[in-house]
Amino acid sequence: SLPLSNLAIPGSHDSFSYWVDEKSPVGPDQATAIKRLARISLVRKIMKKWSVTQNLTFKEQLEGGIRYFDLRVSSKPGEIGQEIYFIHGLFGIKVWDGLKEMNSFLEQHPKEVIFLDFNHFYAMDDSHHHFLIKRIHSAFESKLCCVECVEYVTLLYMWEKKHQVLIFYHHPLYQEYPFLWPGNKMPAPWANTTNVHKLLQFLETTLGERSRYGTFHVSQAILTPRVKTIARHLIRGLKNTLVHRNLPMILNWVKAQKPGVMGVNIITSDFVELVDFAATVIALNDLLLEEDESAT
Structure with missing residues (x-):
């Protein structure tokens, strides 16, 4: 019966990569400079090491407990038609294939609820957007939850209405479709740092400022490589340079959190399977049960 915005929910960063x-x-x-360089296949191999932020497919992430997906999408310039792909430096799979994979998980698990956050669009005009939105609708149909007051959206509400999917769409066209939630209902402040101490300080500050007025909230527990980080550690890639070393500290921060109106909501990470990330986030909800018991 609690609003989903008051629960601790595990998510992945650049979920499709x-x-x-x-x-x-x-x-x-x-x-442009990177596009020129990337004509060399070795450069694209190195880019891959820095573009990939997850090892698990959508299905594997869902099975592992991830329920929020951070999605960036693009058309392929020069390609005929309006096909849309996931993108992070390099192109990923077709969005349609990813949506179908998620839908088949939801078919098998009718009480599960997922958040899809379409927050970056590249090389897309209105016709591409309408094409993508039609795809989203045909993938999930009646599972889509129409925009509602955030506080009303509980698991009970979703189950009663047989809804399983909330779509956040960071583009003005969301206004034309009742099943697209505006991007401002899913703020995800970004620390943009390679320093784990600065990251944790940023997470604390933005949580303290978290709007109490009807939004979800994403704590991005991720470090972001700078150009010089990539230059110094070209071959090692993101996982070996930043993620492995800092994940234990990030996980300790997660363990110290509490969900609720003033607390964490969605927490995202890179390489969600490297530590017990999803289980750790989900376990925070036990604090709400303890609170409930002590109140009664």
Whole structure:
């Protein structure tokens, strides 16, 4: 009966990046200089090491407890048609294939609820957006939860209405579709740092400022490589340079949190399977049960 915005929910960062196509051209999310460099196949191999932030497929993430997905999408410039792909430096799978994979999990687990956050769009005009939105609708149909007051959306509410999917769409066209939630209902402040202490300080500050007025909230427990980080550790890649070393400290911060109106809601991480990330986030909800018992 608690609003989903008051629960601790595990999410993944750049959720789709478990597979990127190093043979395809570099995506329109990259600077011109990188696009030029990436004509060399070795450069694309190195890019892959820094573009991949997850090892698990959508199905594996869902089975592992992840319920929030951070999605960036793009058309392929020069390609005929309006197909939309996931993108992080390099192109990933077709969005349609990812949506179908998620839907088949939901078919098998009718009480599960997922959040899909479409927050970056590249090389897309209105016709691409309408194409993508139609795809989203045909993948999930009646499972889509229409925009509602955030506080009303509890698991009970979702079960009663047989809804399983909340779509956040960070583009003005959300206004034309009742099943698209505005992006401002899913703020995800970004620390943009390689320093774990600065990250944790940022997470604390943004949590303290968390709007109490009807939004979900994403704590991005991730470190972001700078150009010089990549230059110094070219071959090692993101996982070996930043993630492995700092995950234990990040996980300790997670363990110290508490869900609720003033607390954490969605927490995202890179390489969610490296530590017991999803289970740790989900376990925070036991604190709400303890609170409930002590109140009664």
